[in-house]
Amino acid sequence: MADLNLSASPSPGGKNPKASAPKGAASKETPKLRMSPAGDHSPVSRTAGAIIGVVSVVALALAIFLSNPTAPTTQGTGAGTGTTASSVTPTGHTTRVSVGVEGMAFTPNHIEVPVGDRLIIDFTNSGDQRHDLVFETGVTSGSLATGETKELDLGVISGDVEGWCSLPGHREMGMTLHVQATGVSSGTSSSGASSSAGASASGGHAGHDHGQDAAAGPATPTELTDYAATITPRDPVLPPATSETERHYTFTVTEQTVNVTSSLTRQTWTFNGDAPGPILRGHIGDTFHITLVNNGTMSHSLDFHAGLVSPDQVMRSIEPGQTLEYTFVAKNAGIWLYHCSTAPMSMHIANGMFGAVIIDPTDLGTVDREYVMVASELYLGADGQSADASLLSALAPNAMAFNGVPFQYKAHPIQIKTNERVRVWVMDAGPNLATTFHVVGTQFDTVWREGAYVIRGGGSGGGWGQVLTLGAAEGGFVEFTPLEAGHYSFVNHALSLAEKGQVGVFEVSD
Numbered sequence: 001m002a003d004l005n006l007s008a009s010p011s012p013g014g015k016n017p018k019a020s021a022p023k024g025a026a027s028k029e030t031p032k033l034r035m036s037p038a039g040d041h042s043p044v045s046r047t048a049g050a051i052i053g054v055v056s057v058v059a060l061a062l063a064i065f066l067s068n069p070t071a072p073t074t075q076g077t078g079a080g081t082g083t084t085a086s087s088v089t090p091t092g093h094t095t096r097v098s099v100g101v102e103g104m105a106f107t108p109n110h111i112e113v114p115v116g117d118r119l120i121i122d123f124t125n126s127g128d129q130r131h132d133l134v135f136e137t138g139v140t141s142g143s144l145a146t147g148e149t150k151e152l153d154l155g156v157i158s159g160d161v162e163g164w165c166s167l168p169g170h171r172e173m174g175m176t177l178h179v180q181a182t183g184v185s186s187g188t189s190s191s192g193a194s195s196s197a198g199a200s201a202s203g204g205h206a207g208h209d210h211g212q213d214a215a216a217g218p219a220t221p222t223e224l225t226d227y228a229a230t231i232t233p234r235d236p237v238l239p240p241a242t243s244e245t246e247r248h249y250t251f252t253v254t255e256q257t258v259n260v261t262s263s264l265t266r267q268t269w270t271f272n273g274d275a276p277g278p279i280l281r282g283h284i285g286d287t288f289h290i291t292l293v294n295n296g297t298m299s300h301s302l303d304f305h306a307g308l309v310s311p312d313q314v315m316r317s318i319e320p321g322q323t324l325e326y327t328f329v330a331k332n333a334g335i336w337l338y339h340c341s342t343a344p345m346s347m348h349i350a351n352g353m354f355g356a357v358i359i360d361p362t363d364l365g366t367v368d369r370e371y372v373m374v375a376s377e378l379y380l381g382a383d384g385q386s387a388d389a390s391l392l393s394a395l396a397p398n399a400m401a402f403n404g405v406p407f408q409y410k411a412h413p414i415q416i417k418t419n420e421r422v423r424v425w426v427m428d429a430g431p432n433l434a435t436t437f438h439v440v441g442t443q444f445d446t447v448w449r450e451g452a453y454v455i456r457g458g459g460s461g462g463g464w465g466q467v468l469t470l471g472a473a474e475g476g477f478v479e480f481t482p483l484e485a486g487h488y489s490f491v492n493h494a495l496s497l498a499e500k501g502q503v504g505v506f507e508v509s510d
């Protein structure tokens with residue numbers, strides 16, 4: 001039979017008994033039971049096809065009652081929700097509650113409604129980006145822009161109902177709304193009456209955890225590598241900066257589904273269609289003029305670490321269809337991250353909204369080849385989905401990439417010649433984990449990290465380097481010269497991450 005939990009938790013006076021049911025017990029076969037506080041223990045209604053279950057529950061309830069006749073009576077609603085209104089007696093009363101958004105939370109996020117009341121929620125998106133409000137019953141507001149309002153009719157409430165924002169990552173950030181059905185309705189309101197008197201709202205409830213179970217990776221390294229072999233790799237070559245000093249770019253945000261393997265896709269959110277977005281390069285003193293165009297379905301934004309500007313205006317989220325002008329002067333050298341800064345940022349970055357701006361140090365040396373590697377993490381979920389929010393929250397990526405695609409430079413080695421001097425710029429776009437960039441078979445005589453040479457042309461006392469260590473959002477470059485022909489793997493030397501895709505090969509020939 002269905003799993004029921006009719007444990008009573010009466011108030012001290014015994015006049016407002018409550019019952020709770022375990023989450024996940026809701027089904028069409030779940031018997032619904034209501035016993036009136038007046039002592040009538042016959043069920044008000046029962047679900048067809050579950051007579052045995054109902055009888056068993058009644059017997060159990062009677063047994064509990066008979067074993068302790070003085071115990072408060074139990075108001076049980078099973079695991080009912082607003083869709084099972086037939087299992088309770090409608091009070092004819094309507095509870096009406098206004099719900100807003102503050103940051104990444106609904107306010108209130110906990111609503112108490114007497115069982116049998118009809119619940120209407122006036123939902124206003126008072127947040128700073130698009131949100132929706134959906135309930136497990138299927139009632140949904142649809143995606144609302146900032147300032148929009150939608151009336152949601154949850155019908156007659158027969159049990160607790162869970163709501164949340166369904167935009168990726170928002171629920172996990174805390175955007176949940178718990179409707180608690182309270183045990184006893186006054187039942188005295190006249191039919192059709194509407195007031196907020198029966199509602200008790202608070203913002204202090206932590207809500208229920210809707211996090212998904214952390215799943216094993218849906219794509220094996222072999223599958224990822226096999227797929228990478230079928231695509232054209234992203235060109236890792238970094239061209240020299242052009243000589244212009246006023247630089248104009250358009251960054252167009254789109255959302256699309258892309259393959260990760262031949263049988264698995266994921267949703268990406270990108271600047272100009274690819275992750276990473278464009279790699280920009282210039283000199284100290286250059287002015288960058290970026291027009292951000294949001295052609296997506298949700299709010300997005302931009303944060304250029306390369307600029308020294310107040311975040312308030314240029315980094316604000318914009319709506320689908322809107323544009324934003326973002327101008328900054330590159331005052332200092334570095335390989336600077338840019339990313340979407342709409343909450344949850346981890347989700348927007350994990351879905352592909354990141355890139356780099358390289359401002360050359362004035363004392364940059366001469367090399368034969370120059371590449372850029374943007375390190376990032378993938379949190380692959382079910383087919384066609386954006387990043388898995390639970391894995392993201394747990395800092396547990398199941399695939400890793402240089403320049404967006406796991407294993408692409410293992411499947412397509414980068415060709416260089418012996419004795420060529422090579423510079424590799426590395427940006428750790430994260431969103432979370434560190435990168436320790438190492439090239440097997442080489443040592444670095446030059447390591448530049450976050451604005452300064454760690455070593456240059458060899459360190460003191462003959463010391464050279466083996467890794468460029470970068471935390472999330474850090475960047476730098478290394479220089480090395482392979483002396484012999486062969487296959488020089490480059491890896492994140494946090495090797496479990498290399499094995500998830502942050503590995504490539506320099507194929508060196510004479």
Ligand SMILES: [Cu+2]
Nearest residue numbers: 300301340348
């Ligand atoms: Cu975004």
